Amino acid sequence: MGACVMKPMTKGCLLRIFVGESDRWHHRSLYEAIVVEARERHLAGATVLHGRMGFGAHSRLHTSKILRLSEDLPIVIEIVDEREKIEKFLPVLDEMVTEGLVTLENVDVVQYRPGDSDDAGNEAKS
Numbered sequence: 001m002g003a004c005v006m007k008p009m010t011k012g013c014l015l016r017i018f019v020g021e022s023d024r025w026h027h028r029s030l031y032e033a034i035v036v037e038a039r040e041r042h043l044a045g046a047t048v049l050h051g052r053m054g055f056g057a058h059s060r061l062h063t064s065k066i067l068r069l070s071e072d073l074p075i076v077i078e079i080v081d082e083r084e085k086i087e088k089f090l091p092v093l094d095e096m097v098t099e100g101l102v103t104l105e106n107v108d109v110v111q112y113r114p115g116d117s118d119d120a121g122n123e124a125k126s
Contacts (some may be wrong), residue, residue, distance in 0.1 A: 013083040027052040
């Protein structure tokens with residue numbers, strides 16, 4: 001495994017999408033559909049975070065602590081890229097996310113790149 005090399009900081013944009021675990025898009029999980037669509041549009045990367053507790057616009061509490069497990073735990077998808085590329089992705093999200101929250105924030109990106117790694121087979125790690 002190669003050493004990490006630090007590149008200079010660049011300006012980027014963080015897109016955060018808050019949805020429910022049970023939300024669907026064309027017979028698949030909404031969060032999965034969003035990540036696949038982001039990848040097909042060559043965005044820099046996406047991460048799906050599974051929440052243990054939360055509430056949204058309807059103020060219904062979703063938690064894994066209740067005796068019967070909630071079937072709609074919170075999911076957060078984070079995507080970081082250049083603002084222009086993120087903004088081009090927003091109309092796609094507008095169609096896909098019928099209930100949820102979408103936020104944008106400016107970020108300073110510190111990029112690291114692996115020395116001599118093979119990206120094949122590491123799709124789930126980005």
